[in-house]
Amino acid sequence: MVWNRKIAYIDLSSGKVVQKPIPKEVRQLYLGGRGVDMYLLYNHLKPKTDPLSPKNVLLVGAGLLGGIPCLGSGRCDIAARSPLTGAVGDSNVGGFFAPELRLAGFDNLVISGRAEKPVYLWIEDGEITVKDASYLWGKDTFETQTLIRDDHDDQDLKCLVIGVAGENLVRFANIRTGMKNSAGRTGMGAVMGSKNLKAIAVRGTKSLEFAHPEELLDYCKEMNEMIMNTRWAKAQSRWGTMIIYSNTNTTGLIRTKNFQLNRLEEGQDLEPENIDRYSFGTAGCYGCVVHCRHRYVLREGPYAPIYGEGPEYTSLGAFGTMVDCKKMETILVANHLVNKYGLDTLETGGLIAWAMELYEKGILDQKQTDGLKLEWGDENVVFELIRQIATREGFGNLLADGFRNAIAKIGKGSEYYAIEIKGMSNLHSDERPTPSFALGIATATRGADHLRSRPAIDMYGLPEELLREVYEGPVASDYTSYEGKSRMVWWQELLYAITDSIGICKFQTVFCALHAPKWDEFSKLIRLATGMEFSKAQLMETGERIYTLERLFNMREGFTRKDDALPERYFKEPTPIGLPIAQGKKIDKEQFERMLNEYYALHKWDQNGEPRKETIERLRLDKEPTHMI
Amino acid sequence: MFIDPEKCTGCRICETACSLHHEKVCNPALARIHVAKWETAGLYIPVVCVQCESPICQTVCPVRAINRDEKTGAVQIDYNVCVGCRLCALYCPFAGAQIDAEKGRVLKCDLCGGEPVCAKFCDPKALQFVKATTANMRKQRAAAQRFSELMKKLLSTP
Numbered sequence: 001m002v003w004n005r006k007i008a009y010i011d012l013s014s015g016k017v018v019q020k021p022i023p024k025e026v027r028q029l030y031l032g033g034r035g036v037d038m039y040l041l042y043n044h045l046k047p048k049t050d051p052l053s054p055k056n057v058l059l060v061g062a063g064l065l066g067g068i069p070c071l072g073s074g075r076c077d078i079a080a081r082s083p084l085t086g087a088v089g090d091s092n093v094g095g096f097f098a099p100e101l102r103l104a105g106f107d108n109l110v111i112s113g114r115a116e117k118p119v120y121l122w123i124e125d126g127e128i129t130v131k132d133a134s135y136l137w138g139k140d141t142f143e144t145q146t147l148i149r150d151d152h153d154d155q156d157l158k159c160l161v162i163g164v165a166g167e168n169l170v171r172f173a174n175i176r177t178g179m180k181n182s183a184g185r186t187g188m189g190a191v192m193g194s195k196n197l198k199a200i201a202v203r204g205t206k207s208l209e210f211a212h213p214e215e216l217l218d219y220c221k222e223m224n225e226m227i228m229n230t231r232w233a234k235a236q237s238r239w240g241t242m243i244i245y246s247n248t249n250t251t252g253l254i255r256t257k258n259f260q261l262n263r264l265e266e267g268q269d270l271e272p273e274n275i276d277r278y279s280f281g282t283a284g285c286y287g288c289v290v291h292c293r294h295r296y297v298l299r300e301g302p303y304a305p306i307y308g309e310g311p312e313y314t315s316l317g318a319f320g321t322m323v324d325c326k327k328m329e330t331i332l333v334a335n336h337l338v339n340k341y342g343l344d345t346l347e348t349g350g351l352i353a354w355a356m357e358l359y360e361k362g363i364l365d366q367k368q369t370d371g372l373k374l375e376w377g378d379e380n381v382v383f384e385l386i387r388q389i390a391t392r393e394g395f396g397n398l399l400a401d402g403f404r405n406a407i408a409k410i411g412k413g414s415e416y417y418a419i420e421i422k423g424m425s426n427l428h429s430d431e432r433p434t435p436s437f438a439l440g441i442a443t444a445t446r447g448a449d450h451l452r453s454r455p456a457i458d459m460y461g462l463p464e465e466l467l468r469e470v471y472e473g474p475v476a477s478d479y480t481s482y483e484g485k486s487r488m489v490w491w492q493e494l495l496y497a498i499t500d501s502i503g504i505c506k507f508q509t510v511f512c513a514l515h516a517p518k519w520d521e522f523s524k525l526i527r528l529a530t531g532m533e534f535s536k537a538q539l540m541e542t543g544e545r546i547y548t549l550e551r552l553f554n555m556r557e558g559f560t561r562k563d564d565a566l567p568e569r570y571f572k573e574p575t576p577i578g579l580p581i582a583q584g585k586k587i588d589k590e591q592f593e594r595m596l597n598e599y600y601a602l603h604k605w606d607q608n609g610e611p612r613k614e615t616i617e618r619l620r621l622d623k624e625p626t627h628m629i
Numbered sequence: 630m631f632i633d634p635e636k637c638t639g640c641r642i643c644e645t646a647c648s649l650h651h652e653k654v655c656n657p658a659l660a661r662i663h664v665a666k667w668e669t670a671g672l673y674i675p676v677v678c679v680q681c682e683s684p685i686c687q688t689v690c691p692v693r694a695i696n697r698d699e700k701t702g703a704v705q706i707d708y709n710v711c712v713g714c715r716l717c718a719l720y721c722p723f724a725g726a727q728i729d730a731e732k733g734r735v736l737k738c739d740l741c742g743g744e745p746v747c748a749k750f751c752d753p754k755a756l757q758f759v760k761a762t763t764a765n766m767r768k769q770r771a772a773a774q775r776f777s778e779l780m781k782k783l784l785s786t787p
Binding site for chain 1: 633636638639640641642645646648649650652653655656657658659665666667668669670671673709730746749750751753
């Protein structure tokens, strides 16, 4: 039963481990996964804690529905104060780790302190031990998992690991599990590295019980059918998220050469069909029928042989359009390298593209880049910079501390070219033609972030009556419009907060399909699995609570309305090319500010973006920190 | 049960659905099916009882607790007769019978009374519960397709 899953507090400085039950009230207010992690973050962290100090806490949380056979229920939420932004650090990862953690008896881990020497955590059926990891230090993310499995003589155990990038405290190092899955964003790998924690390995055989198991089984089947009946899921099953490229590159919604163009000319080789030359099938995360990643093999070239999984649309942009590389093989190699080193693919590509534009503009020269010619389209420069960032060598060391630190060192107006918000890189999507996307990246609590709210559904131009029904208010059908888009962003923020807290995959809710599972289906799943009753309104309020708590956390760290901003280029430079709908578009500053006002009003925050007193009381946040756990 | 590892995506829904159906809990350790993985090579193979025509488990069972259900074709354990010696699990070359570490009994696929839940949940169709003739024909078509692709290649080579 979800009710007998525990929280474990692990102090790596002393080696002490304490286990406690999780009170029902915490579940009712925050569900699990991201919700509970945000509660813990707000409660266990003193304001202005250095993210890379032993005082930062690394939180690992399984979703409330983790383990059920549907909707990719294996999501795991990892949180801490971000060493990249100083704001909420939070990253949600699929794979198989979270269900295994639950089977071992735990839903949440709170890891504090710093081990004297490299260690890893071994969690097995209710027991947690701290083990020596000296022999794993310096190993890549794949080797590390293989070595731990071999040592325990168990190929089924699951790991969260860091690579060399995390060990070197690269501020956007990720935490990885399996061949593909990464808790990519906000530098959680650096926090793990700062604690001298190389890995968390887990194996569990404790049954997970449910309130209504028989009905739950039937309903899971229904849920899987519901998602597979959407065209989006079907397309994703075949091509993965790369399918997005076909649309966005044709239309002109893709950042190219950092932010100079909005589509990649002659970018045919990056079309998703071309992965078939290397793919021998797809793979799914735990409990997922969509299976959106390819299993690919690269047999030739200096990095061959490579077995890899993915790549995501994100990597297609990070090492393709943004750096003007036009070959699928470049993406496959770069994807493999960032995974091996444990780097966030998006942040890495964003920084390299930025550096290339600075080089082109003469803001950076070869003296500063240690002889590297940062020329567009040179894949070897991309591969070399990935290595340098992860190992903190040469010019890579400058980029390894993220945008804000690099800007401080480079100066000379370099910040104008940085497509970042709150210190975190934006995806390679160009939001100038889509105000809803633009507002979403500006308001996201963890920096420029498409996964806090992206209403991808906006691209479909659905009938306004239908949009009104779903979003419960007027929303314009036209994706270039500003009307109702604040509502869309607000609504999606609440939905994704719940999705991340119950531990299912965002692609299996309203991301690209309106008739995908959402509030009512989530309510029923929660009832069948746990017995807890949540109406749609209560779930939405829970989403508000989680999002507002993140806002309060960021306020405590000094973030205000001025941080909910877009890079200047969004307002100044119109999109140069693309289809008529996407060409010549820029964000109108006045309209943007109006959207932001509307957005704050929907959250019931004031015009400075600060949650109102009555909102805080209504969401039962007025007594925080309450230290229930 | 027709198993096609090439189609398996490794999601483990079969394991969870199996344990949820039989034991009313989620616990792959209690599932009758297991997806064996070679993660670094991307190889996933579902392992489950193949319901042999001459079941070795039946042969080695000292108390004759294992018999075929004529209606479903499943080779089943009669737990009223079974003494828990686990010889079946020991001798099965296909790992079709597993030991329940908690209760000591042997777990074995019983085809869910003729409607295997794992196959129903397997969206990529790596597990299919179909008639032998259907399975044969599908395999033959797949083989023929490979052959025709080979022919095309040969014919297009100058």
